[in-house]
Amino acid sequence: MNVRLAPVLGAGGIVALLFPASAQAHGIVGRADLPIPLWLFSWAAAIVLVVSFVALSVLWTRPQLQGERRRRLFRLPLLVDRLASLAGVALFALVLYSGFDGSQVSFVNFSVTFVYVIFWVGIPVVSVLFGDVFATLSPWRSCARATRSIGRRLAPRAFARPPLRYPEKLGQWPAVAVLIGFAWLELVYVGRDSPSTLAALSLAYFGVMLAGMLLFGVEAWTGQADGFGAYFGLLGRMSALCSDESGVVYTRRPLSGLTKMPVRAGTVALVCAVIGTTTFDGFSNGVVWHKIEPSLQNLFADLGLHPTPALELAYSVGLLFCVALIMGIYRLGIAGVRSVSRRYATTELSSRFAHTLVPIGFAYVLAHYFSLLIWQGQAIGYLASDPLGNGANIFGTSSYQIDYGIISFAAIWYVQVAALVAGHVSGLTLAHDRALSMYHNTQESVRSQYWMLTVMVAFTSFGLWLLSAVGT
Amino acid sequence: MVAAIKLPGPIVTRLPRRVVAIAAAAALILAAAALVVTDSSALGAGPALVLLVVLALRCYPGERVLAVLMARRGRQRARAGTTAQLPPSADITPPRGGLLLARSLAVRPPPAALAAS
Numbered sequence: 001m002n003v004r005l006a007p008v009l010g011a012g013g014i015v016a017l018l019f020p021a022s023a024q025a026h027g028i029v030g031r032a033d034l035p036i037p038l039w040l041f042s043w044a045a046a047i048v049l050v051v052s053f054v055a056l057s058v059l060w061t062r063p064q065l066q067g068e069r070r071r072r073l074f075r076l077p078l079l080v081d082r083l084a085s086l087a088g089v090a091l092f093a094l095v096l097y098s099g100f101d102g103s104q105v106s107f108v109n110f111s112v113t114f115v116y117v118i119f120w121v122g123i124p125v126v127s128v129l130f131g132d133v134f135a136t137l138s139p140w141r142s143c144a145r146a147t148r149s150i151g152r153r154l155a156p157r158a159f160a161r162p163p164l165r166y167p168e169k170l171g172q173w174p175a176v177a178v179l180i181g182f183a184w185l186e187l188v189y190v191g192r193d194s195p196s197t198l199a200a201l202s203l204a205y206f207g208v209m210l211a212g213m214l215l216f217g218v219e220a221w222t223g224q225a226d227g228f229g230a231y232f233g234l235l236g237r238m239s240a241l242c243s244d245e246s247g248v249v250y251t252r253r254p255l256s257g258l259t260k261m262p263v264r265a266g267t268v269a270l271v272c273a274v275i276g277t278t279t280f281d282g283f284s285n286g287v288v289w290h291k292i293e294p295s296l297q298n299l300f301a302d303l304g305l306h307p308t309p310a311l312e313l314a315y316s317v318g319l320l321f322c323v324a325l326i327m328g329i330y331r332l333g334i335a336g337v338r339s340v341s342r343r344y345a346t347t348e349l350s351s352r353f354a355h356t357l358v359p360i361g362f363a364y365v366l367a368h369y370f371s372l373l374i375w376q377g378q379a380i381g382y383l384a385s386d387p388l389g390n391g392a393n394i395f396g397t398s399s400y401q402i403d404y405g406i407i408s409f410a411a412i413w414y415v416q417v418a419a420l421v422a423g424h425v426s427g428l429t430l431a432h433d434r435a436l437s438m439y440h441n442t443q444e445s446v447r448s449q450y451w452m453l454t455v456m457v458a459f460t461s462f463g464l465w466l467l468s469a470v471g472t
Numbered sequence: 473m474v475a476a477i478k479l480p481g482p483i484v485t486r487l488p489r490r491v492v493a494i495a496a497a498a499a500l501i502l503a504a505a506a507l508v509v510t511d512s513s514a515l516g517a518g519p520a521l522v523l524l525v526v527l528a529l530r531c532y533p534g535e536r537v538l539a540v541l542m543a544r545r546g547r548q549r550a551r552a553g554t555t556a557q558l559p560p561s562a563d564i565t566p567p568r569g570g571l572l573l574a575r576s577l578a579v580r581p582p583p584a585a586l587a588a589s
Contacts, residue, residue, distance in 0.1 A: 039518070043515075043518065054538065057538050058538065058545050061549070442539070443535075443539070446538055446542075447535070453523065454527060
């Protein structure tokens with residue numbers, strides 16, 4: 001079997017650049033060895049979506065997900081909540097400590113693997129399984145809540161309410177900027193693998209978040225301006241588990257939490273940014289980008305830029321282009337839905353169907369980073385014992401090695417395909433359910449879903465192509 | 473069978489020029505991407521492209537079949553709903569013949585002579 005190792009899709013450029021020693025071993029295989037041609041996968045996935053569309057139209061005749069029916073499970077002890085918050089703060093402190101004081105070789109430093117693998121890829125998976133756990137783990141949120149709590153005891157009047165009101169017009173645009181900024185750091189910035197840079201940026205982010213939460217209120221800021229809080233919160237809405245402020249844990253229908261997703265200014269852009277940045281991670285490792293990128297870099301170099309800024313600018317253009325492309329595909333679908341009936345304005349339709357993109361975003365993330373999580377995630381085993389990379393062996397696991405045979409390349413590919421198809425079928429289901437609640441005319445409802453089907457098929461084919469094209 | 477089911481009337485809204493323009497642009501981009509990629513994986517864009525072109529031409533393939541299936545499903549649900557609302561059959565079966573006599577006797581008071589003895 002012609003298995004060709006290449007630097008990565010899931011790991012993207014990051015693994016190849018951050019973990020050069022291991023990149024070759026754990027990079028996703030080039031897809032030259034697929035049992036059937038890629039286009040057949042794409043057509044098969046499209047058929048699955050079309051069959052789902054027909055089944056939904058015929059069998060799912062009433063809205064089922066619009067009301068979030070909860071069933072109480074148990075109350076989480078306050079101690080568990082506090083301990084989880086403390087664990088979040090402690091891990092953040094370890095990221096700072098290892099980043100500043102540890103070895104500056106990225107693949108032996110705890111901070112780099114923790115931020116790019118455990119935090120960026122692991123938390124989304126955990127959020128979809130168990131709900132919005134980041135709300136508890138978030139170090140800046142925990143510190144802001146603790147500060148507010150202490151402040152209320154010492155100066156009840158001053159801390160009774162946030163001094164400023166969060167501007168409604170700003171909505172989730174700051175979160176969009178944070179996500180694109182993080183993607184830029186991960187995929188574009190040349191110094192991304194420097195632990196001290198990562199620690200400094202983390203500290204700066206912590207400071208901004210803490211100040212914002214104290215000025216505008218913890219919840220208002222977390223849901224709108226904290227890019228990670230907003231992103232993980234969206235994914236948590238997919239989960240069958242949720243909890244309320246008093247710590248009571250409930251079950252609900254999977255995905256039903258998304259139907260109650262508040263849509264603010266920038267929400268659509270936020271979801272598109274999730275998909276678009278992941279898209280660029282795959283795209284930038286593919287053959288098409290490698291054909292385009294040198295010309296783009298030369299263009300900026302001709303304008304007088306040094307090679308490194310020219311390279312970063314070329315990648316920045318690619319990143320923004322991918323986000324814009326995803327927004328364009330979605331807007332095209334929405335324009336099609338609008339053409340079916342004039343009852344709703346395009347902006348309103350765009351907001352009302354925005355939640356259907358969330359499962360797609362998660363599908364892209366899971367498909368894209370699955371191998372990174374499975375393989376590079378194991379590195380935390382030895383990095384926990386030696387976070388600074390100076391030869392320590394705190395837990396006796398520093399000699400632990402990554403087992404690359406834990407899952408085969410073929411299995412990874414099938415997991416990726418399954419994730420993509422399941423994510424898009426979920427998106428289609430949500431869109432169908434929303435259409436049923438919006439259109440009382442069956443024909444309008446069905447026709448609107450033809451357009452959403454097209455959007456989902458386009459995203460699926462595109463996602464499969466991105467996954468398959470890496471390193472080929 | 474298909475013709476027997478009355479479909480809702482056609483939607484009179486026109487497809488905006490902008491949608492057609494965007495669809496055409498998207499098709500061009502996909503075609504250009506297919507040319508750049510120059511291998512069989514470009515065929516993967518086929519389903520999305522076909523759907524886009526068909527919808528841009530205001531065709532909704534299979535719409536009538538879907539309407540038929542949905543109508544059939546609706547009738548089945550209505551029937552099932554009616555059946556489900558009926559009370560248990562034992563309660564609604566009207567008494568006839570011997571059962572009718574027995575029921576009539578059962579509600580009468582016993583004869584006075586028997587009661588006295």
